[in-house]
Amino acid sequence: MSASEWFLAGRPAPSQVFCFPYAAGGAAVFFPYIAELAPDVQVVSLRLPGRESRLDEPPAFRVADVVDQVAAHVATAAVPYALLGHSMGAQLALEVAIGLAGRGASTPAALLVLGCPPPSDPPTGGFGDVETMSDADVVQFLRSVGGIPDQALAEPVLLELMLPAIRADLTWVARHHRAAAPLLDCPVVAVAGSADDHARPETMRRWSAYTRGPFREHVLPGGHFFVHDQVAAVADLVRAVLD
Template identity: 45%
Template sequence: MSPMNSHILPDKWFVYQELRPEAPVRLVCFPYAGGATAIYTGWAAALGPDVEVAALALPGRERRIGEPPDVEVERIAAAFASTADRPYALFGHSMGALLAFEVVRRLRRDGAQLPVHLFVSGCPRPDQPRGDDIFDGLSKLPDDAMLERLVRGGGLPASVLDEAELLELMLPVYRADFGWLDTYDCGDEPPVPVPITAFVGSDDASARPEDMAGWAAHTTESFTRHIVSGGHFFLDDNLDAISRTIRAGIGGPVA
């Protein structure tokens, strides 16, 4: 979980690989469970000078390693509300997609500025019942069983199991993230007035194309779905295609 070679603003929630004050739009990227801002190294270069790319810095990892690794939608939404100095969009993969969606709903309840677009990736629709996926229920397992499932699902290299010091740092983060996922309840709220674009891997058993199609019911605006090659962790192999789609999605609202 090494930090990005980047800048971090005093609000501590957002890490920028390159500050672009003249960019007309900001894209904020949410990590998957157990992930951190380093996931999005390279996105600023891929998206180009007209998009300022920030990664959400959650507590308990990287520069915030000394903080309890809690997942708190209210605090994240408050950080967005206090720093929204231009139009912005959200991107989230797996857990990050659900978290970004909940931040949008919280911002709506608070009457704060909403994003111009929500990009969700590798995550079934919010109201889909959980329990059958390899990543479901992990917070209820003993450490060894949880880590073994993560390795089988591709979310953790097997070599990490021999790194005792690294595991000591990572386990509380996994517990917090999967605890949030395992207790997640979509509830009953109206669809959000934000366009949604969904990305799904063609071979992803955790978020199948038909699962991702269900996001359409959660927006009153446009919905599109893009199937890319790969399994659950398809971001790096498809960054060019994803970045092109993101630029197209946020180009209209901020032109």
């Protein structure tokens, strides 16, 4: 499978940020960041199976496959890069950072984690129950956290297309628990939404345990999906770690 199927990428630039979307999100989640960060930073947004142009693939994914793709991209571009993930994507970005270090790849300039408790925390807010939830319960859960328009959740055909990826991703989150992890050498930047009950600022602070490097925390206005509303502010944080 070609790298182009795994990524949505902007024009080449002196540095890169690899972006990992929230559960059931596609590469298009970070499309606004391409223009916001150009021409200094190339956005490389991950497209997991089971969504967008990969809709006909089973939606479950292997972390090792994601690491393979990012490692190849990092080696080919040979420019400074950062990793950024929102919600589920934050935990996936951590796994990619650990995997890259294990392969001796160049160290990222930083790991930016947005709106997600660290994997040492037990799943909360419905994630732990997803394997036994009915479709109606999953839809209600999605409505409670926002991020997917009610019109989409009310459209049966669209919902049928989305539910396999939603379930696969929420199941991955529910099963992804790390009481401990290899410490990263790169800085970790944790970003919370001021009104995000899923990942409060005090929760995000616990990401400091995952690095031996510097740790910084920021709080931006908004709820769990502030990644859509605070594009300029998040882009500023990316520029800061890559400068």
